[in-house]
Amino acid sequence: MLAATSVTPHAKGEKSDRLFGMSDTLFYRILSVLIVFGVWEIAGMIPISIAFPTFSSTMAAMFEMIFDGRLIYAYGETLKPLGMGVAISAFFGVTIGVSMGLNRLSQWVWEPIFVVLQASPVAALIPLITYAYGIGITAKTVAVIMLAAPIIVLNTYKAVRNANPSLIQMCRSFQGTRLQEIWIVIVPNAAPVIFAGLRLGVAAGFIGVILAELLITPTGIGDLISYHRSIAEYDYMYAAVFTIIVFSAVMVGFLETVEIKYFRPEKKKV
Amino acid sequence: MSDVATAAPLNPASATPENIVEVRNISKFYGSVHALDKINLSFPKGQMTTLLGPSGCGKTTLLKIIAGLLEPSDGEVLINGKVVNGPGPERAFVFQDFALLPWATVLRNVAFGMELAKVPKAEREDKARHYINEVGLSGFEDKYPHELSGGMRQRVGLARAMVVKADVLLMDEPFSAVDEQNRRKFQEDLLHLLAAENKTVIFVTHSIEEAVYVSDQIVLLSPRPGQIHSIIRPEISRDTSPDDIRRDKKYLDAVENIWTDLRKYLD
Amino acid sequence: MRLFGFQIPPVFSLLFWIALWEIAGQYELAFILPPFSDVVSELFILIQRADFQDAAMLTFRAFVIGMAISIVLGIFIGFAMGSSRMANSVLGMWVNIFASAPLSSLVPILMLLFGLGQTTIIVTVVLFSTWIIALDTYAGVNHISPSMSEMGRSFGATRRQLLTKVLFWAALPEILAGVRMGLIRAVKGIVIGQLLVSVVALGRLFRTFSDNFQFEQFWALTIILFIFALTFSSAIGWLENKVEYYANTRG
DSSP: OOHHHHHOOTTTTTOOEEEEEHHHHHHHHHHHHHHHHHHHHHHTTTTSTTTTHHHHHHHHHHHHHHHSSHHHHHHHHHHHHHHHHHHEEEEEEEEHHHHHOOOHHHHHHHHHHHHHHHHHGGGHHHHHHHHTTTHHHHHHHHHHHHHHHHHHHHHHHHHOOOOOOOHOOOOOHHTTTHHHHIIIIIIIHHHHHHHHHHHHHHEEEEHHHHHHHHHHHOOOHHHHHHHHHEEEEEEEEHHHHHHHHHHHHHHHHHHHHHHHHHTTTGGOOO | OOOGGGSSSSOOSSOOOOOOEEEEEEEEETTTTEEEEEEEEEEEEOEEEEEEETTOHHHHHHHHHHTTTTTOOOEEEEEEEEEESOOTTTTTETTTTTOOOSSSHHHHTTTHHHHHHHHHHHHHHHHHHHHHHHHHTTTTTTGGGGGGGGHHHHHHHHHHHOOOOOOOOEEESSTTOOOOHHHHHHHHHHHHHHHHTTEEEEEEOOOOOHHHHOSSSEEEEEETTTTEEEEOOOOOOOOHHHHHHOOOOOHHHHHHHHHHHGGGOOO | OETEEEOTTTTTHHHHHHHHHHHHHHHSSSSSSHHHHHHHHHHHHHTTOHHHHHHHHHHHHHHHHHHHHHHHHHHHHHHHHHHHHHHHHHHHHHHHHHHHGGGGGGHHHHHHTTTTSSSHHHHHHHHHHHHHHHHHHHHHHSSSOOOHHHHHHHOOOOHHHHIIIIIHHHHHHHHHHHHHHHHHHHHHHHHHHHHOOSSHHHHHHHHHHHHTHHHHHHHHHHHHHHHHHHHHHHHHHHHHHHHHHHHHHOO
């Protein structure tokens, strides 16, 4: 259910209204965000736990960390291995996936192993990485690849496999060669799903890098979480977690926009 | 039924028209399913032949075998007297589901056959524009398929097949995804367009009216396994207006006769 | 794949990988990779150990409770999203955020709030699996042809009947797909949670094994988890296939 995770078409047959100069859905979305933050603030004031800071103190901690540069430095530390890992997974993942879609032997060799890796909790192996690659940037990159590669491979494979047979026949009816068939029809036809796989790969790789930082190499944004927890500065810890959720939502939203803009013109809203 | 195998010179009026496409003894099995059984057919040059029959009679399978998109289990296809295996430049296919590249503009889609043949960009776009105009889509060159209606998309599919200058046009239920009103208009436009081009057309449809309206020759296929039931030549004059044709007694009789023949195959 | 005229089923390629593993292990190419045969014999010892059985039971119970909660919750949210444009736009935003967010970063917070015991594991499972179930349920509901509910209404079905007798069943294939994905995510969530907590249940075993360089045991434990995840997801996959026949005929 790839499509299910990426698009939310509107329920049919209702017309939209406007409230306070914005569309009503936007208004209620903003309202729901305000309610969540409000409940968080109140729960922090009671407090429901000594380890539950208010929303306002979390925000204060967040802005402090943004302005003194700690957060930006931490994200730099985290995004480097993420970028490298995703780039490596994308290159090899798309190559392997395309070869699986076009070649029986390649499919036979790779499909089962990647299905197993995709369905299994590969994260369990992250503690082992440190014995092989130490605690540097290599270890983090390997963690990203472990989590990101299977989903990229499988999405690419499925996309190529399910290339529209009618388009392939069309290409053959105009005497297209096999190479033309692959490069002009099959790969562009698969591009949207391959890109969706890359988007999922980025999300999975992000999990991988944060886990690596929490479990094996105390650096980057994961270290901000562990460090502030260990010295009981919970507002800083929550702020770090908060930025991760926001960052990932923004990143995924951005990649979805790119996907719709460049790969799925038919889904663009008119 | 076996006498139809030798029905080659179909039109005694014209001086034995050359058969541009011949199908000899074609059979097709899908596993244990017998789709086509020893089909022998001739397609006279410059004429429109329709393959008509209920679903499961193998008409699309036969068309795709002629196109070279499917391998027959037995038998051979001849184009201009030569046996062919696989697609060739003398034939162009129009697909039921249009088969347009969703990421390409109308212009690039129409020019696609020439793009594969590595015709220079300016030249192929020039030719493509001409046929986009011919099918009535000028102004839509830079639109994408999803921005067009079903009927317009199939006009793109038709232009793409016309522009490669193939002698034989193979059309697989081209109007089935087009709504009724647009279909009638499209049929008229198609006949008008073909009249100027002297093309041989092999046309698959399940609509009796459509078959009689557009064809010089109708091949009725019966299902399970697909066999030739009979070959009919409506002999309708194309000189009158479309509305007159649809009121012509020959037209109405032909529709009625085919219906009588086909109804016994319905479940 | 065919070899000498015989069809070789794809699962056999796993044997090929296992053979590679065994060779790499025998020649000690990587010290974190002991021979597969050693791992398997360790696996049989491991499953008889009392500390493993206790840890597995505790984890499994938490897993089942968590899954039950997220299935009910996920289906409820999915139907709510499918029933009105407003619910879709507001809930959809939150569900989409949480479905793709790196939730593992929330686990340290859960540990602080819910302690280091079973509650944290349950909450982790719910947090990891609810959103994808909701999204797929919504996709299923949205996918139902409007004439299905019009048919129900024209025969005088009440809202409740419409929901329980028509819409739920029509959306079932997608719901099951969502449950399968939710389940895979939940297993991943549990493993991540326990690795991070590492003082209870399986997490403590993982920590002990990796700290003491007991790589055979570590791999054995990993393989048990892999088998568990694969067994559960193929069981649901089997159920999915059983309901697929009417998914095809649905409008």
